[in-house]
Amino acid sequence: MADNKKMVEAITSMEVDFAQWYTDVVKKAELIDYTSVKGCMVIKPAGYAIWELIQKQLDERFKAAGVQNVYLPMFIPESLLQKEKDHVEGFAPEVAWVTHGGLQPLQERMCVRPTSETLFCDFYKNEVHSYRDLPKVYNQWCSVVRWEKETRPFLRSREFLWQEGHTVHATAEEAEARTIQMLNLYAQFCEEVLAIPVIKGQKTEKEKFAGAEATYTIEALMHDGKALQSGTSHNFGDGFAKAFDIQFTDKDNTLKYVHQTSWGMTTRLIGALIMVHGDNEGLVLPPRVAPIQVCVIPIQQKKEGVMEKALELKECLSKEFRVKLDDTDKTPGFKFAEAEMRGYPIRVEIGPKDIEAGRCVICRRDTREKIEVALEDLESKVGELMETIQREMLERARKHRDEHTYVALNMEEFEKTFAEKSGFVKAMWCGCRECEDLIKEKLSVTSRCMPFEQEKLADVCVCCGKPAQKMVYWGRAY
Amino acid sequence: MADNKKMVEAITSMEVDFAQWYTDVVKKAELIDYTSVKGCMVIKPAGYAIWELIQKQLDERFKAAGVQNVYLPMFIPESLLQKEKDHVEGFAPEVAWVTHGGLQPLQERMCVRPTSETLFCDFYKNEVHSYRDLPKVYNQWCSVVRWEKETRPFLRSREFLWQEGHTVHATAEEAEARTIQMLNLYAQFCEEVLAIPVIKGQKTEKEKFAGAEATYTIEALMHDGKALQSGTSHNFGDGFAKAFDIQFTDKDNTLKYVHQTSWGMTTRLIGALIMVHGDNEGLVLPPRVAPIQVCVIPIQQKKEGVMEKALELKECLSKEFRVKLDDTDKTPGFKFAEAEMRGYPIRVEIGPKDIEAGRCVICRRDTREKIEVALEDLESKVGELMETIQREMLERARKHRDEHTYVALNMEEFEKTFAEKSGFVKAMWCGCRECEDLIKEKLSVTSRCMPFEQEKLADVCVCCGKPAQKMVYWGRAY
Numbered sequence: 001m002a003d004n005k006k007m008v009e010a011i012t013s014m015e016v017d018f019a020q021w022y023t024d025v026v027k028k029a030e031l032i033d034y035t036s037v038k039g040c041m042v043i044k045p046a047g048y049a050i051w052e053l054i055q056k057q058l059d060e061r062f063k064a065a066g067v068q069n070v071y072l073p074m075f076i077p078e079s080l081l082q083k084e085k086d087h088v089e090g091f092a093p094e095v096a097w098v099t100h101g102g103l104q105p106l107q108e109r110m111c112v113r114p115t116s117e118t119l120f121c122d123f124y125k126n127e128v129h130s131y132r133d134l135p136k137v138y139n140q141w142c143s144v145v146r147w148e149k150e151t152r153p154f155l156r157s158r159e160f161l162w163q164e165g166h167t168v169h170a171t172a173e174e175a176e177a178r179t180i181q182m183l184n185l186y187a188q189f190c191e192e193v194l195a196i197p198v199i200k201g202q203k204t205e206k207e208k209f210a211g212a213e214a215t216y217t218i219e220a221l222m223h224d225g226k227a228l229q230s231g232t233s234h235n236f237g238d239g240f241a242k243a244f245d246i247q248f249t250d251k252d253n254t255l256k257y258v259h260q261t262s263w264g265m266t267t268r269l270i271g272a273l274i275m276v277h278g279d280n281e282g283l284v285l286p287p288r289v290a291p292i293q294v295c296v297i298p299i300q301q302k303k304e305g306v307m308e309k310a311l312e313l314k315e316c317l318s319k320e321f322r323v324k325l326d327d328t329d330k331t332p333g334f335k336f337a338e339a340e341m342r343g344y345p346i347r348v349e350i351g352p353k354d355i356e357a358g359r360c361v362i363c364r365r366d367t368r369e370k371i372e373v374a375l376e377d378l379e380s381k382v383g384e385l386m387e388t389i390q391r392e393m394l395e396r397a398r399k400h401r402d403e404h405t406y407v408a409l410n411m412e413e414f415e416k417t418f419a420e421k422s423g424f425v426k427a428m429w430c431g432c433r434e435c436e437d438l439i440k441e442k443l444s445v446t447s448r449c450m451p452f453e454q455e456k457l458a459d460v461c462v463c464c465g466k467p468a469q470k471m472v473y474w475g476r477a478y
Numbered sequence: 479m480a481d482n483k484k485m486v487e488a489i490t491s492m493e494v495d496f497a498q499w500y501t502d503v504v505k506k507a508e509l510i511d512y513t514s515v516k517g518c519m520v521i522k523p524a525g526y527a528i529w530e531l532i533q534k535q536l537d538e539r540f541k542a543a544g545v546q547n548v549y550l551p552m553f554i555p556e557s558l559l560q561k562e563k564d565h566v567e568g569f570a571p572e573v574a575w576v577t578h579g580g581l582q583p584l585q586e587r588m589c590v591r592p593t594s595e596t597l598f599c600d601f602y603k604n605e606v607h608s609y610r611d612l613p614k615v616y617n618q619w620c621s622v623v624r625w626e627k628e629t630r631p632f633l634r635s636r637e638f639l640w641q642e643g644h645t646v647h648a649t650a651e652e653a654e655a656r657t658i659q660m661l662n663l664y665a666q667f668c669e670e671v672l673a674i675p676v677i678k679g680q681k682t683e684k685e686k687f688a689g690a691e692a693t694y695t696i697e698a699l700m701h702d703g704k705a706l707q708s709g710t711s712h713n714f715g716d717g718f719a720k721a722f723d724i725q726f727t728d729k730d731n732t733l734k735y736v737h738q739t740s741w742g743m744t745t746r747l748i749g750a751l752i753m754v755h756g757d758n759e760g761l762v763l764p765p766r767v768a769p770i771q772v773c774v775i776p777i778q779q780k781k782e783g784v785m786e787k788a789l790e791l792k793e794c795l796s797k798e799f800r801v802k803l804d805d806t807d808k809t810p811g812f813k814f815a816e817a818e819m820r821g822y823p824i825r826v827e828i829g830p831k832d833i834e835a836g837r838c839v840i841c842r843r844d845t846r847e848k849i850e851v852a853l854e855d856l857e858s859k860v861g862e863l864m865e866t867i868q869r870e871m872l873e874r875a876r877k878h879r880d881e882h883t884y885v886a887l888n889m890e891e892f893e894k895t896f897a898e899k900s901g902f903v904k905a906m907w908c909g910c911r912e913c914e915d916l917i918k919e920k921l922s923v924t925s926r927c928m929p930f931e932q933e934k935l936a937d938v939c940v941c942c943g944k945p946a947q948k949m950v951y952w953g954r955a956y
Contacts, residue, residue, distance in 0.1 A: 036558055036600050037588070040551035045616070048547050069526050073518035073637055074552075074590075074621060075574075080514055093580050096553075098590065100575040101625035101636075110515070112552075112576065112590070122514050138523070143552060143620070147579035158579075159551055 011341075013280050018224040025274055026153045029283045029342050039151040039158035043267070046342060049291030050270055051161060055141060057193050057288065058163065058265065061185055062139055067165060070138045072119045075110040080118045084243040087117060090210020094147045096158075112145040117211065117236075117262055120166035121244035128258060131170050131250050137178070139165040154271035155228075155478050162266035168258040170250065172237065175259035176214075179235040182263040183216045186231035194269065195286040195393040196220050196276050197401055198230055199424070199473055201449030206436050213237035219448045219473060221401040222275035225422025227448050227475035230272055233263035271478070276397050277366070283343030284365055286393050287386040293321045294382060295344040297335045299351030301327070310350050313360065313375075317348075317382060340365060345389050346382060366393055405473075409458050411442075414474075418443050424475050428468035430461035439463055439474065448473040489819075491758050496702040501631070503752055507761040507820050510631045517629040517636035521745070524820060527769030528748050529639060533619065535671050535766065536641065536743065539663055540617055545643060548616045550597045553588040558596045562721040565595060568688020572625045574636075590623040595689065595714075595740055598644035599722035606736060609648050609728050615656070617643040632749035633706075633956050640744035646736040648728065650715065653737035654692075657713040660741040661694045664709035672747060673764040673871040674698050674754050675879055676708055677902070677951055679927030684914050691715035697926045697951060699879040700753035703900025705926050705953035708750055711741035749956070754875050755844075761821030762843055764871050765864040772801045772860060773822040775813045777829030779805070788828050791838065794857060795826075799864070818843060823867050824860060844871055883951075887936050889920075892952075896921050902953050906946035908939035917941055917952065926951040 011028060014021040026032050031047030043051065059069075075098060082088045095111035113119065120138070128134060141163045151157045165182060169175040183200060190196045198218035208215035212234040220230045241247070241257035250256045277284040287293050294317050298310040307327065314325040324344070326335045332349070339347045349361040360378060362371045366389050373381045404423030408414035417425050429435060429447070436447055439462075450470045461468050489506060492499040504510050509525030521529065537547075553576060560566045573589035591597065598616070606612060619641045629635045643660060647653040661678060668674045676696035686693035690712040698708045719725070719735035728734050755762040765771050772795050776788035785805065792803040802822070804813045810827070817825045827839040838856060840849045844867050851859045882901030886892035895903050907913060907925070914925055917940075928948045939946050 033601065033604065035551055035597070036555060037551040037553050037597075040553065042551070042601050043549040045546035045548055048549055051549075052547065068523035069530065070523055071521040071526055071529075071621075071639060073513055073515040073520070074623070075515050075518065075637070077514060095580065096576045097578040098574045099577045102572050102574075119513070119515075123511065123520050126511065143549075145552070159553070161549060 011280065011282065014223065014278070021278075021280070022271075022274060023153070025278055025282055025341075031270065031274075031283075032153045037158075039148060041153050041157055043161075046291065047270060050273070050285070050289055051267055053289045053291065054193070054269060055163075058189055059141075061189060062163075062165070065137075065181065065185060067137050067139045069140060071140050071142070072116055072123060074113050074142070076113055076116075076118055077108050077110050079108060080122055081111060083118060083121075084211050084240055087211035087240075091115065091146075096145050096147055113142075114144055114146045115262075115264070116140070116144075116164055116166065117240060118244075120262075121240050121246060121260075124168050124258070124260075125244055125246045128168055128246060128248050130248055134170045134248060134258065135167060135174060135178070137165070137167045139163055152271075152478075154268050154274070156268075160267050162264050164264045165262060167261045168241075168246065169260070170248065170256070170258065172259050175237070175261050176235055179214070179216060179233045179261045179263070182261070183218065183231070183233040186233070186263070186265060187218050190218060190220065190230060190269075191394060193286070193288045194273055194276075195288075195390060195397060196230070196272055197394060197398040199449060199451050200453075201451035201473065203232075203449060204436060204447045204472070206433055207447055209234045211236060211239060213239060217449050219424075219475075220272055220276065221404060221424060221475075222272070222478070223278070223400070224275070225404050225476075227424065227473075227477040228268070228272050228275070229448070229477065230269060231263070231265040234261060236260040236262070268478075277393060278343075281337075281368075282341035284393070285343040285345060287345045287390050290343065290345050291322060292324045292342070292344050293386065294323045294346045294348060295335075295339045296323065296325045296348045296350065297332060297339065298325075298327065299332050299349055299354075303352045305355060306350065306352060309355050313348060313350060313378065316379060320379065321382060321386070336363075346385060348378070348382075364389060366396075407457055408462055410462060414439070414462055415443060418445060418476075422476070424448065424473045426455070426457060426471055426473055427462035428456075428458045428460060429470050429472045430464055430466045431469035432461075432464065432466075435461055435463035443474075445474045445476050448475050448477065489758065489760065492701065492756070499756075499758070500749075500752060503756055503760055503819075504631045509748065509752075509761075515636075517626060519631050519635055521639075524769065525748060528751070528763070528767055529745055531767045531769065532671070532747055533641075536667055537619075539667060540641075540643070543615075543659065543663060545615050545617045547618060549618050549620070550594055550601060552591050552620070554591055554594075554596055555586050555588050557586060558600055559589060561596060561599075562689050562718055565689035565718075569593065569624075574623050574625055591620075592622055592624045593740075593742070594618070594622075594642055595644065595718060596722075598740075599718050599724060599738075602646050602736070602738075603722055603724045606646055606724060606726050608726055612726060612736065613645060613647045613652060613656070615643070615645045617641055630749075630956075632746050632752070634746075638745050640742050642742045643740060645739045646719075646724065647738070648726070648734070648736065650737050653715070653739050654713055657692070657694060657711045657739045657741070660739070661696065661709070661711040664711070664741070664743060665696050668696060668698065668708060668747075669872060671764070671766045672751055672754075673766075673868060673875060674708070674750055675872060675876040677927060677929050678931075679929035679951065681710075681927055682914060682925045682950070684911055685925055687712045689714060689717060691717060695927050697902075697953075698750055698754060699882060699902060699953075700750070700956070701756065701878070702753065703882050703954075705902065705951075705955040706746070706750050706753070707926070707955065708747060709741070709743040712739060714738040714740070746956075755871060756821075759815075759846075760819035762871070763821040763823060765823045765868050768821065768823050769800060770802045770820070770822050771799045771864065772824045772826060773813075773817045774801065774803045774826045774828065775810060775817065776803075776805065777810050777827055777832070781830045783833060784828065784830060787833050791826060791828060791853075791856065795860060798857065799860060814841075824863060826856070826860075842867060844874075885935055886940055888940060892917070892940055893921060896923060896954075900954070902926065902951045904933070904935060904949055904951055905940035906934075906936045906938065907948050907950045908942055908944045909947035910939075910942065910944075913939055913941035921952075923952045923954050926953050926955065
């Protein structure tokens with residue numbers, strides 16, 4: 001068990017230093033590596049395989065919702081970026097500029113896309129002429145670049161992978177409906193696939209996307225009580241359409257501006273998976289996004305018949321699950337620790353005594369519970385456990401979130417809660433920017449969202465005591 | 479039929495102007511659109527869906543061959559690009575340079591990856607220490623940028639999508655075996671999925687990849703007799719390993735340099751599909767990469783029962799195939815022309831008389847043959863036709879390629895063939911750069927490859943008359 005212990009000791013305990021625990025997990029579970037390119041990371045096979053499962057399942061849901069995939073250029077000419085005033089102000093400070101092509105300076109410099117609203121507008125301007133051309137519900141899977149000063153793997157890096165949906169509609173109502181439809185799709189995806197419960201709501205004016213009329217968000221709570229914005233959906237109204245002159249001839253033969261939306265999810269979801277489900281043994285992956293769902297580990301593997309039986313179990317389980325057989329010459333203890341570090345939902349142990357008794361031992365990664373199973377029941381038991389683990393991980397995450405959601409009715413309570421606790425705090429708000437700024441200044445927290453499910457905690461704003469407009473979730477955020 | 483005719487007339491005939499025909503098809507079949515970003519294109523839903531089918535089927539073959547996907551940064555610091563001398567000479571003239579991040583100039587400028595050998599080397603240097611860490615067989619799906627002066631949709635654009643595999647091995651033999659394994663995988667993929675026959679062979683010294691010891695290629699012949707390099711696989715030996723100092727401790731406890739390979743296929747395969755299979759009615763897609771395999775078109779759709787029956791056929795066929803029902807209010811003639819332009823392999827026509835007779839009409843896109851089928855046999859007949867079409871498209875392409883492959887034994891024949899014909903010309907070569915340069919200068923053709931299947935056409939070089947070393951395929955290339 002010496003090597004086992006050594007491997008476990010190498011991770012900082014999350015109670016001691018959550019940030020260091022996170023860094024240790026992404027490295028030890030071999031999800032990423034740092035590179036010579038400052039602020040950018042390599043996503044290694046174990047990390048990229050999670051992204052592939054996210055992509056596949058999200059893309060299936062997109063297609064069922066009528067979304068079509070496209071690919072637009074990665075460069076945005078400066079003049080195009082500048083067409084929508086709020087948008088360029090929001091993004092210009094953090095883009096990477098290309099100034100030379102080959103040996104020649106460019107006539108006009110271009111930035112690497114930080115997001116592609118301007119490119120999609122330029123495209124739709126030529127595509128959309130009549131109401132018959134509407135709606136267009138397009139999406140692209142690509143990487144984007146934002147020149148962040150401080151970076152952290154998956155959570156904030158200069159380049160990251162994402163999908164960005166961009167739609168055009170004939171009416172404001174249709175655009176709003178699509179914005180909400182995609183937010184709901186994101187929320188369902190987080191809960192059903194990632195086992196991460198989210199709060200759905202609207203961002204305040206201060207926190208909304210540069211150029212949007214309304215930004216909707218899903219907010220998740222990490223294990224350390226910090227919030228993570230996990231997906232956003234924006235309604236642009238006709239603001240971009242006017243800036244880019246995207247008009248169509250409607251059924252009544254008049255020219256009208258289109259209404260637009262955009263929505264995105266990124267590789268930061270992998271960060272959310274780590275910080276919602278992980279523990280001091282490492283990563284814990286929900287079965288639906290686990291690249292390896294079952295790891296078969298032979299015990300006393302040199303004894304006759306053990307490796308053969310382990311291989312037989314692997315092949316049997318592979319018909320339905322993503323299975324790995326660890327047939328390396330490491331000790332079982334080391335293999336157990338490694339399987340835990342990498343977050344495989346189920347580990348199957350099989351040794352000479354098990355074979356003799358016609359059984360094996362299953363160990364759940366999430367609860368670390370050990371279960372003896374007759375070999376003939378293994379396949380059905382694993383199938384059942386996959387469902388149980390997926391469901392219970394969501395339930396545990398929801399319980400944690402609920403237990404770390406507090407209420408503050410005045411500034412004293414508000415300050416005290418954030419001083420003593422870590423989590424979401426629900427509080428009433430008058431709707432003024434001044435109060436939002438003051439709360440941020442005093443408590444170092446931001447408004448996460450005005451949830452769709454409003455509660456009337458009090459009649460007055462937690463900050464100024466004037467009549468309250470909205471209940472808001474506040475928190476410290478990644 | 480007026481609108482039908484109008485649509486067809488809008489395409490230039492390939493016999494009149496093949497280049498214009500190509501441009502017309504990519505636009506009319508709605509595969510791409512031009513953008514404000516010079517030399518870059520938008521890949522529209524109909525084009526991107528082909529790429530998704532290529533990706534999916536190629537990626538499945540990669541995974542079966544032990545390939546793991548990763549993602550590396552899109553930027554290469556200038557100092558990293560410069561580490562391998564031949565490589566930087568090959569690529570520096572055609573890269574895009576990022577000089578500013580946000581409002582600040584960068585300390586060191588970075589290029590957008592034109593290919594990622596240097597980044598993978600930088601990564602492997604930290605990953606590989608012992609023979610136990612080898613081999614690593616990694617791939618990434620991404621976009622790359624090469625600052626081309628003249629661009630054409632899919633064939634040559636400043637940004638394109640591709641996959642790039644990069645591997646490290648303990649021995650030269652293993653690296654060479656992997657290089658050939660991936661070339662064979664590419665060739666099989668082209669033939670089995672794209673229905674495009676290819677010539678497998680090795681590039682000459684002059685034509686090989688910048689920094690490679692050996693470059694292998696698959697070469698396809700387009701309908702106009704020009705060649706298209708459709709995939710390449712490079713063996714780097716230990717050249718990059720020495721430049722980047724990638725060493726490992728071998729079983730015998732000595733430090734050794736790794737041996738490396740890389741291999742790639744790109745969105746230009748979509749250009750190949752168009753130019754190998756297309757005709758004067760538009761695109762013709764092999765069933766395996768057709769985003770829509772069957773288009774059901776109702777005739778006299780307003781008559782009672784027609785639309786219901788068409789929908790029933792669509793739903794029945796959708797269980798097994800990718801099916802579209804064209805229920806728009808366009809005329810059947812227009813719908814036929816559109817289905818042909820977009821290259822749907824099979825069109826199913828169903829009208830009142832068909833329904834009465836319990837049958838429908840199937841039209842094959844590749845041969846334009848019409849077949850009457852009893853409704854109860856439709857599903858099995860479509861399944862059978864999918865296989866037949868896929869097979870016959872490959873056979874026709876192979877026949878065309880063979881009929882446009884010529885032999886030249888001396889310079890006179892060589893010049894005459896290229897003056898009168900368009901296709902591959904096989905000729906013997908002494909192996910000297912001088913002859914290769916002279917042939918290029920005189921005939922405006924390049925060596926496509928030294929095929930694995932060598933033939934001894936003559937004893938002497940077609941150019942200088944000295945003893946021949948290799949038979950070479952020559953051609954004009956995209």
